Amino acid sequence: MHTSAVLEESALLTQHSFTAEIEAGLLQDCATISPKFLYDALGSHLFAAITFLPEYYPTNTEKSILAQYRNQIAEVVGKDGVLIDLGAGNCLKAASLFDSLKPSTYVAIDFSIEYLNEALNQLKSKHPEIAMHALGMDFSQHLTLPNSIPMQHRTFFYPGSSIGNFSAVEALQLLKKIKSQILDGGLLIGMDLMKPDDVLIDAYDDPLKVTAAFNLNILRSINNHLNSDFDVSQFKHVVTINHQENRVELYLEALDDVRVQWPNNVRTFKKGERIHTENSHKYTIESIKQLLRSAGFESIQIWTDAKKYFAVIYAK
Numbered sequence: 537m538h539t540s541a542v543l544e545e546s547a548l549l550t551q552h553s554f555t556a557e558i559e560a561g562l563l564q565d566c567a568t569i570s571p572k573f574l575y576d577a578l579g580s581h582l583f584a585a586i587t588f589l590p591e592y593y594p595t596n597t598e599k600s601i602l603a604q605y606r607n608q609i610a611e612v613v614g615k616d617g618v619l620i621d622l623g624a625g626n627c628l629k630a631a632s633l634f635d636s637l638k639p640s641t642y643v644a645i646d647f648s649i650e651y652l653n654e655a656l657n658q659l660k661s662k663h664p665e666i667a668m669h670a671l672g673m674d675f676s677q678h679l680t681l682p683n684s685i686p687m688q689h690r691t692f693f694y695p696g697s698s699i700g701n702f703s704a705v706e707a708l709q710l711l712k713k714i715k716s717q718i719l720d721g722g723l724l725i726g727m728d729l730m731k732p733d734d735v736l737i738d739a740y741d742d743p744l745k746v747t748a749a750f751n752l753n754i755l756r757s758i759n760n761h762l763n764s765d766f767d768v769s770q771f772k773h774v775v776t777i778n779h780q781e782n783r784v785e786l787y788l789e790a791l792d793d794v795r796v797q798w799p800n801n802v803r804t805f806k807k808g809e810r811i812h813t814e815n816s817h818k819y820t821i822e823s824i825k826q827l828l829r830s831a832g833f834e835s836i837q838i839w840t841d842a843k844k845y846f847a848v849i850y851a852k
């Protein structure tokens with residue numbers, strides 16, 4: 537009861553600020569939309585589809601690292617704890633850890649609460665022994681857990697290199713926030729490593745065009761939030777690699793001159809003009825250690841795959 541009251545309240549607060557946030561981004565010279573708006577109900581399903589693409593190596597690689605080192609990971613995490621899943625999505629990754637980590641409580645947090653509830657209801661019947669909670673929130677803004685979630689023995693699970701969406705400054709802020717909510721537990725996080733450009737381009741511009749659909753869908757998500765009239769067919773998915781910033785960048789490029797309007801405002805895009813929708817930062821073992829140390833983590837353990845495509849880290 538307490539949890540749902542908290543949820544409704546935060547949903548009201550955020551609804552208002554999203555309009556202003558989206559509008560500000562669209563009106564900048566170089567228009568931007570925050571990647572969190574990729575994850576409406578359809579977007580969450582499209583992202584789930586991406587994770588099944590053979591070209592999208594992060595999910596499969598992370599999965600194989602988690603499987604290969606499950607015993608070592610279970611050892612450092614310990615049993616009977618509270619597993620807090622940041623950006624839980626379809627909850628499949630966390631669920632794959634249940635047998636080895638044996639959590640007593642599972643807290644799934646995601647921006648898209650409808651999608652999360654769908655996923656969690658299925659999981660509940662499979663694991664009646666685990667207390668489960670779904671929280672719909674934008675944890676990059678506030679990471680406040682209900683008082684009913686114990687403080688002891690928390691493991692924050694932040695897989696998939698989702699942290700890669702954030703700039704170095706934002707990532708550090710979020711990691712500090714996570715650290716401040718850990719007493720005797722830790723953080724189990726997945727982070728993507730730097731690799732050849734062609735591998736990155738294949739992963740983010742796949743031949744089936746699932747990622748293109750995922751990226752373009754953000755315009756429909758924005759239409760719903762803002763009451764705007766973006767026409768998806770007037771834009772195309774573009775991927776570039778920024779070597780200075782060590783990241784993949786996603787854009788939507790206007791195929792023609794485009795005029796978009798919403799209550800009280802309008803924005804025109806010239807042919808070729810781009811809207812920036814996502815950054816996906818890539819790390820090195822050294823930059824991972826540096827980032828986690830700056831956030832206050834003292835003990836850092838890293839597992840990786842043979843190709844060194846991806847890293848799973850336990851930090852406390």
Ligand code: AVJ
Nearest residue numbers: 586696697698700701747816
């Ligand atoms: C969920 C942020 C980790 O950056 O790889 C996948 C999102 N975007 N394909 C990523 C994404 C396009 C994904 N993260």
